[in-house]
Structure formats: structure tokens, C-alpha cells
Amino acid sequence: MxxxxxxxxxxxxxxxxxxxxxxxxxxxxxxxxxxxxxxxxxxxxxxxxxxxxxxxxxxxxxxxxxxxxxxxxxFLLGGDDEFYRSFVSNQLQIRRQRKSAWTRFKLDMELKEKFSEMHRKICEMLII
Structure with a gap:
């Protein structure tokens, strides 16, 4: 059935x-x-x-x-090549030189700030 x-x-x-x-x-x-x-x-x-x-x-x-x-x-979101190029370069340098977790954390906070800025701009763009 x-x-x-x-x-x-x-x-x-x-x-x-x-x-x-x-x-x-x-x-x-x-x-x-x-x-x-x-x-x-x-x-x-x-x-x-x-x-x-x-x-x-x-x-x-x-x-x-x-x-x-x-x-x-x-509307510009602000995703510039130089920031990301610098971020990747710094990531590689931190790993090669075995720098502290705090150095990596500081770099991660810079990336978080950049994404927060981009998300804020996206919200502004939607309001327009």
C-alpha cells in the first residue's frame, strides 16, 4: 500500500x-x-x-x-588589497618566527575590526 x-x-x-x-x-x-x-x-x-x-x-x-x-x-565596502596582503604576510611571519599567541590574537583582532567595518558598511548600503 x-x-x-x-x-x-x-x-x-x-x-x-x-x-x-x-x-x-x-x-x-x-x-x-x-x-x-x-x-x-x-x-x-x-x-x-x-x-x-x-x-x-x-x-x-x-x-x-x-x-x-x-x-x-x-557603495564601497572597503575590501582593499593592501590590508589582506599585509594580513597574510603577517600570518606567515608569525608562524615562521613562532611568535606568541598574543601576537596572533592582536592580528586576529585587526581582521575582526576590518570585517566589522565591512558589515557596518553593508548595513549602511541597505538603508540607502
Missing amino acids: DFIFAVSSIILTLTFPVHCGKILVFPHEGSHWVNMNILLRELHSRGHQITVIRALDSWFISETSPHYVSMTVP
Whole structure:
């Protein structure tokens, strides 16, 4: 009896029309975007219309794509190359020179401050 119910449920599911929708996405930069982009491609292949909001200084989120329409907001998030280059260099130096945990903690706090600044700017951008 369970098998017949399961088969009839699948047939009913396949016979009804599926409606696609419009999706607005405000993704975060970096690895989050890499994963999100995979999902957006799949949604696009199923007929969804996708709009992606991106900051003016976005590193990863392309302004043009066959899978979505982008909306570039004239706002800078402040993700500068020099900060991240310096951060990685300092991380490597701390590990090579076997510096104290407090040195590593200080560097982590600088990174936290940078992310807090970026998140604050994202909130400001949403208010505009």
C-alpha cells in the first residue's frame, strides 16, 4: 500500500505545472559567493529570474553573467588589497618566527575590526 501511495504521489507531482519566480540575492563576498553562484546557476536552469545586488568594489561578484542580472550599488565596502596582503604576510611571519599567541590574537583582532567595518558598511548600503 505504501508503494502505491508513493508512486501516485510522484505522478501527481510531475503532472502539475511548476511556476518559476523572481529571486533577489544580496550575497557576501568570498567563498560565500562561490557556493551561492552554483545555486544561482541551478535556479536559472529551472527558469528563475535572478537579480544580484553587488557593491561597486566587489571582487568576486561579476557585473555580467548569463545566469543573473546584476544591480551595482554605488557603495564601497572597503575590501582593499593592501590590508589582506599585509594580513597574510603577517600570518606567515608569525608562524615562521613562532611568535606568541598574543601576537596572533592582536592580528586576529585587526581582521575582526576590518570585517566589522565591512558589515557596518553593508548595513549602511541597505538603508540607502
